Amino acid sequence: TGLEYLFGVPSTRFSQILLIAGVMGLAMVSVLTGLDRGVRRLSELNLVIAVLLMGFVLLAGPTGFLLKALVQNFGLYLDHFFIRTFNLYAYEPRDWMANWTLFYWAWWIAWSPFVGMFIARISRGRTVREFVIGVLLVPSAFTFLWMTVFGNTAMYLDMGVAGGAISQAVQADLSTALFKFFEYLPGTTITSTLAVALIVVFFVTSADSGSMVIDTIAAGGAEETPTWQRVYWCVLQGVAAALLMLAGGLSALQAATLVAALPFAIIMLLLAWGLYRGLRADLLGVAAVPEAPLRLRLKRILAPSRRRDIEAQIERIGAPALDAVREALAEEGVAASIEREAGGVALHAKGAGADFVYRLRAASRPLPAFSLLEAPEGRRALEWRLRASSDEVGARGAYDVTDHTQQQLISDILEKLALWRTRHAFVAQQA
Structure with missing residues (x-):
């Protein structure tokens, strides 16, 4: 629609x-040039155009009005956060809720799996704090600024020099509202052209990151995949979008997004629970081992642990720690x-009724594709860890004790033993 508004290109199914096809072609070039060159450069270009346009x-x-509105909008959002979040207009149904709020929620949920994996891949080496700031706080702040600058400027102009023309354009054809808005600012042609370029690059960066993630998943986590495979996924994305467009237009694309969002909403709840359990297990491990020895930390950075390393650790540290507790219990x-x-x-x-059982086992796990410890030639690397568990919490409650010393293992056993003792009684050994 932007091309039709600016250059008179008719908006037909063929166009x-x-x-x-053009967007997917650019996305294909971006994917083939790699993450650091194609995808990164396009994303940086997108960010520069967006900041320049907003500035x-x-x-x-x-x-002056916009700066005041920014502060006021932020305050109103915080003040009405829970009301706006949970208000579904049950007693006063509105089309706005379904066409905008729920649609965009579904849109974001449907995009979350591949976007999350892509962000995880490019965030390698970052701490959780850095990740939260860079992925949640900074984009949210930028969104506040963007919506205030464009939204409040549009309202200011519409109530002033435009005389309601912008709101009429929204009612007539929503897709032309942005270009109608630029008519009341200097350099209309330049800003409208930049807006079209921004939209195109947004599509390209979305398509290339999606193709990369699908390609990585299909290859079992390998990042270095054949060129034809990357091309295949780019083409398949374009074909799927074209078929949906031919079948029902934009409404078909939106319906497909909404249908895909429902199962992912359930999966996201499970992922949130998994994240909580993972962070909790990590916190318990940190509490048990405040600081791993220098050489152990360095070894983990340089190379993943092998099975024989963990088996040797069981014989050198694990078994003696268990035996020390056994002897103390026998005494x-x-x-x-x-x-x-x-x-x-x-x-x-x-x-009496249930034994106390504390296990130490060697366990392997495939390193994620975005891990710093990667296997050569794109193969998935395995990392072996020493994990502890007790029958009280079951195998699902196993946690990492790889960096524990013998004395720290003994302390951990005694902690679990004290917890077990609050619900059970010991049986004396036979004379």
Whole structure:
């Protein structure tokens, strides 16, 4: 519609298909040139254009009014946060809720899986704090600024020099409202052209990042994939978009987005629970081991642990720690034993009704594609860890004790033993 408004290009199905093909062609070039060159450069270009366009509107528009509106809008948002979040207009139904709020929520949910994986890949080496600031706080602040600059300027002009023309354009054809808005600012042709370029690059960066993530998933996590495979996923994305456009136009694309969002909403709740459990387990591990020894930390940075490393650690540190606790229990008259199990060793203390069991096992996991510790030639690397668990919490509650010293392992065993003792009683060993 922007091309039709600016250059008179008719908005037909044929022109829309050509536009999809052009966007996917640019996305293909971006994907083939790689993450650091193609995708990164386009994203930086997009950011520069967006900041320049917003800065121009801020300076060319009612600057003082906009700065006041920014502060007031932020305050109103905080004041009405819970009301706006939970108000679904049940007693006064409005089309706005379905056409805008719910639609965009569904849109963001549908995009979240691949966007999340892409952000995780480019955020390698960042701390959780840096990730939260860079992914949540900075974009939210930029969105506040963007909506205030463009939204409040449009309202200011519409109530002033435009005399309602901008709101009429919104009612007639929403897609032309942005270009009607630029007519009341200096340099209309330049700003409108920049807006079209910004929209196109936004589409390209969305398509290339989506193709990269799908390609990585299909390749089992490998980042270095054949060229034809990357081209295949780019083409398939374009074909799917074109078919949906031909089948039902923009409404078909929107319907497909809404349908895809529902199952992902459930998955996102499960992911949130998984994130909580992961952070909690990490916090418990940090509390147990305040600071890993220098050489252990350096070794983890340089290379992932191998199976034989963990098995050797069980013999050198794990088994002696369990045996020390067993001997102490025996001295107190408690029946206890050490048993070898597949991949590890366990301490058993006889209890009335339920035994106390503390296990140490070697466990492997594939390193994520965005990990700093990667296998050569794009293969998935395996990292072996020493994990502890007790029957009280089950295998799902296993946690990492790779960096524990023997004394720290003994302390951890005694902590779990004290927890078990609050609900069970020991059985004395036979004389």
